[in-house]
Amino acid sequence: MGIVDDLERARAAFERRDWATAYERLAAGTDLQAADLLSLATAAYLVGDNDACIRALQRGYRLQVDDGNPLGAVRFAFWLGLVHNLRGEVAVGNGWSARAERLLADQPDDVVEHGYLRIHEFFRQLGQGDFAGALRLGTEITELARRFDDSDLLAQGLVCQGRLLMYSGRVPEGLALLDEAMVGVAAGEVSPIFAGNTYCAMIEACQEIMDFARASAWTTALTRWCDTQPDLVPYTGQCAVHRGQILRLHGAYGDALAEFNDACRRYAASGAQAAAGLALSECGDILRIRGDYLxxxxxxxxxxGFGYEAQPGRALLQLARGRTPAALAAVRRLLAETGDQVHRSRLLGPAVEVLLAGGYVDDADAAAVELSGTATGFGCAGLRAAAEYSLALVALERGDPDHALPHARVATQVWNGLQAPYEVARAKVLVGRAFRLLGDEDSAASELTSAVRTFTELGAAPARQEVEKLLHRDIAGGLTGRELEVLRLVASGNSNTEIAHRLVLSDKTVARHLTNIFTKLDVPSRTAAAAYARDHDLL
Known part of the structure; x- marks a missing residue:
């Protein structure tokens, strides 16, 4: 009776998503049935013990074979293939997939297990670059799931089909299928592993096409989902990355960096270190915006080092550091090797900036026009804002403020609606530049001053410095040449006596220079003066 009670308590813990308790009690159980072994494997996976998950799945597979239940064995073989593939052991995963196919060969054609094995085939086709074949398989998975009323299979099929429709340029159709998949997840119809995979696929798709409103909504939902499962290990790293991406959009750079660093820690703990590449790339983007180039x-x-190419961020970093030829080579290569509209959409905006910096105005114009067409087809606000910004940038480069101004204003409005302060400020700079070319200096100064204020609040030093130059500000704060020398030595950590010795001055003269520096720069201390010098590139 005690053993039965323990098993019932384990099952109850599983149902309430208390994965650690379910794992502990099921692992201690004896004479587990196939369903309990699958629950044990699931709980083990969700608390991050992949080895225990695989052992439970192997036991379940052998039990089903011994009981003469080939379809049950196929299910366990499917999961073994999936878990091995997720941890990067593709050869082993393919072996289990092949075993499942062999078991299914003698079974009727019209069984739902065929749909599950098509998932493995889908990812093989995707890995081989056969997008048409993968789309066909995604459609078949969805059809089988609907026929058998299988919620897990339906969620996976809709994700597969939706993502491939997006990559083929049919973005609204693809998003509609992803939304349908998420309805099943939100309604609690989908088992936890399929639910976690669906959440992450949906948010990743939204980020790829800059559909920030959808990404934000589903990131909030994913966070709630993870929070209801305190022992959960998978998906928490992805959740932190997605939270960081939304925080970055809203200009909360410090909080975003904390989320990205947390994601790296979680990935390391779960063994999914390759996934840390995206989080590190996102960190690099924020550090670049802040001017911490090293x-x-x-x-x-x-x-x-984790196999993630941090582009186009690295190209923009090269541009910021004056390495324009290297940036040009990178964006030309990226555009040449990226064919699908989804992935090109994230490259085109940065490519416009790099191409203009290199003097290739016609190429930049073509990229901006392509981005505008993509944004219209996709119907995503973020892409529209990026396209309008790019069109304004090209028009200004051609000295055409009449065409630049409406594009820059739309970019400002759309980014403002997305609550993206850094992007709003960048668009305001273009509005200000257009006003200046049109002879409206007061309006230009107002827009540029507003942008400076935002960049200062965000700590975006490079952008702020560029706008200050447009405002014709004396970034040296009106310092004399001698005062500038003193400031540089202060910033290098020299005392008054050391400065006096270096410049052949008296200590009293150095003190007077420091008083003048503090007054002109409106700073209260040596430390603040040194920070001003660093922020304004006076060193």
């Missing part, structure tokens, strides 16, 4: 480059390098 740290940004280190983050991009670390991302590359």
């Amino acid at each position: 740290s940004a480059e280190a983050s991009y390098d670390e991302a590359a």
Whole structure:
């Protein structure tokens, strides 16, 4: 009676998503049935013990074979293939998939297990670059799921079909299928592993096409889903990355960096280190915006060590550091090797900036026009804002403020609606530049001053400095040449006596220079003066 009670308590823990308790009690159980072994495997996977998950699945597979239940064995073989593939052991995963196919060969054609094995085939076709074949398989998975009323299979089929429709340029259709998949997840109809995979696929798709409103809504839902399962290990890293992406959009750079660093820690703990590449790339982007170029480059390098190419962020970093030829080579290569509209959409905006910096105005114009067409077809606000910004940038480069101004204003409005302060400020800079070319200096100064204020609040030093130059500000704060020398030595950590010795001055004269520096720069201390010098590139 005690054993039965323990098993019932284990099953109850599983149902309430208390994965650690379910795992502990099921692992201690004896004479587990196939359904209990599948629950044990699921709980083990969700608490991050993949080895225990695989052992439970192997026991379940052998039990089903011994009981003469080939379809049950196929289910366990499917999961073994999936778990091995998820942890990067593709050869082993393919072996289990092949075994499942062999078991299914003698079974009727019209059984739902065929749909599950098509999932493995879908990812093989995708890996081989056969998008048409993968789309066909995704459609078949969805049809089988509907026929058998299988919620897990339906969620996976809709994700497969939806993502491939997006990559083939049919973005609204693809998003509609992803939304349908998420309805089943939100309604609790989908088992936890399929639910987690669906959440992450949906948010990743939204980020790819800059559909920030959808990404934000589903990231909030994913966070709630993870929070209801305190022992959960998978998906929490992805959740942190997606939260960080939304925080970055809203200009909360410090909080975003904390989320990305948390994601890296979670990925390391779960063994999914390759996934840390995206988080490190996102860190690099924020550090680049803040002007910490050395740290940004280190983050991009670390991302590359995990097999993630941190582009177009690295190209923009090269541009910021004056390495325009390298940036040009990178964006030309990326555009040449990226064919589908979804992935090109994230490259085109940065490509416009790099191409203009290199003097290739016609190429930049073509990229901006392509981005505008993509944004219209996709119907995503973020892409529209990026396209309008790019069109304005090209028009200004051609000295055409009449065409630049409406595009820049639309970019400002759309980014403002998305609550993206950095992008709003960048668009305001273009509005200000257009006003200046049209002879409206007061309006230009107002827009540029507003942008400076935002960049200062965000800590986006490079962008702020560029706008200050447009405003014709004396970034040296009116300092004399001698005062500038003193400031540089202060920023290098020299005392008054050391400065006096270096410049052949008296200590009293150095003190007077410091008083003038503090007054002109409106700073209260040596530390603040040194920070001003660093922020304004006076060193």
